[in-house]
Amino acid sequence: MKTEHACIDTTYRVARPSSALLGLHASDTDRYPGEFSDGQRQRISSARALNPDLIVCDKPVSTLTPTGGKRQRAQWTVPPSTVSIWGFLLLNAVVLLGSLLQVSIGFGLGLIAAPVLAVVEPTLVPVVNLLLAVGITSAVLVQDGTHLDLRGAGWALTGRVPGTLAGAALVALLPARPLAFLVVAMVVFGVLATVWGFRPRPTRKAVVVAGAMSGLMGTATSIGGPPMAMMWQQFAGPRLRSTMGAFFLVGSAMSLTALTISGSVDLHNLRYALFLAPAAALGVLLARPIGKHLDVHHTRVAAMTLALAGATILLVQQFV
Structure with missing residues (x-):
């Protein structure tokens, strides 16, 4: 758990100049990752990737919400979900x-x-x-x-x-x-x-x-x-x-x-x-x-x- 808190704390320190834009606050350092919304977790991940030495992108759709994952899979149904x-x-x-x-x-x-x-x-x-x-x-x-x-x-x-x-x-x-x-x-x-x-x-x-x-x-x-x-x-x-x-x-x-x-x-x-x-x-x-x-x-x-x-x-x- 300390590691999870450390990630959020590091995120906040790195992103502090743009914290208002990211929707982060000082109290967020006491929250667990699972307590953030999908959009907040995405913004936190983006903030953590600022000036990295290496970014590894593995399974880009694995963190989609159930609804988002269903929408992603529906793109390949016949007929596609965008038409009747x-x-x-x-x-x-x-x-x-x-x-x-x-x-x-x-x-x-x-x-x-x-x-x-x-x-x-x-x-x-x-x-x-x-x-x-x-x-x-x-x-x-x-x-x-x-x-x-x-x-x-x-x-x-x-x-x-x-x-x-x-x-x-x-x-x-x-x-x-x-x-x-x-x-x-x-x-x-x-x-x-x-x-x-x-x-x-x-x-x-x-x-x-x-x-x-x-x-x-x-x-x-x-x-x-x-x-x-x-x-x-x-x-x-x-x-x-x-x-x-x-x-x-x-x-x-x-x-x-x-x-x-x-x-x-x-x-x-x-x-x-x-x-x-x-x-x-x-x-x-x-x-x-x-x-x-x-x-x-x-x-x-x-x-x-x-x-x-x-x-x-x-x-x-x-x-x-």
Whole structure:
């Protein structure tokens, strides 16, 4: 017991200049550690660590309260404790549909899933979609890699670099609400671009500019497909899918690197990506057998309608 009192007494002497901030008083030297609250014990431990020769951090969650420990374990339950079971099922459904369309027609994951992710759990945008896109586009390259336009993808990735840096800065600086508005704007832009049917000539300069726009949009909102879909829409199915797949595989990795450096990637995002990965994998597996029976025009119209519906819900949510 003397040792325990000595620890508290040492704590108070070390932390005396900031005792008011730590919530300690002279009488605290007569109290046992178990008599302090959780918050007080944390502040005492911090005070004892001032100017140490060595700090050993062992079992960082072992001293959590029963409630805190339960919350920590709940982070890894399925569904995660931050969403309802219905919200989790909805996320799986849109990821499955988005990955199916991404493999079948070359786009769809970001356009369809991003608005829904932003509605159910705003902190998942854009990181979770980008993480899932890496796996999905890798599958596309395995299937259609022989049709890849390597030169075109290379020039587009050249433009993606500055766009990625700008997009990462937006994610780091913008609060959740402006970022939600940006997601809505990107969906509307993608839909209008597809309906309008604008067909720019895929010159080197145009491809670089489109790559920069895709990098900005994709890194900030995970919706980077529309600029490249417009630029390469004259490509046949396998060539379009493989070229866009290569661009988005490398581009998503670039975006994730920039977001990680800016501090926008955390365990929360990684956990959700892990939980949603089976739905993405199922979409990839179903894409080929189902894609053979899909009418490309009607599928695009349906995808645009779903994307607009999700964006509309997201927009309304910002004013409710």
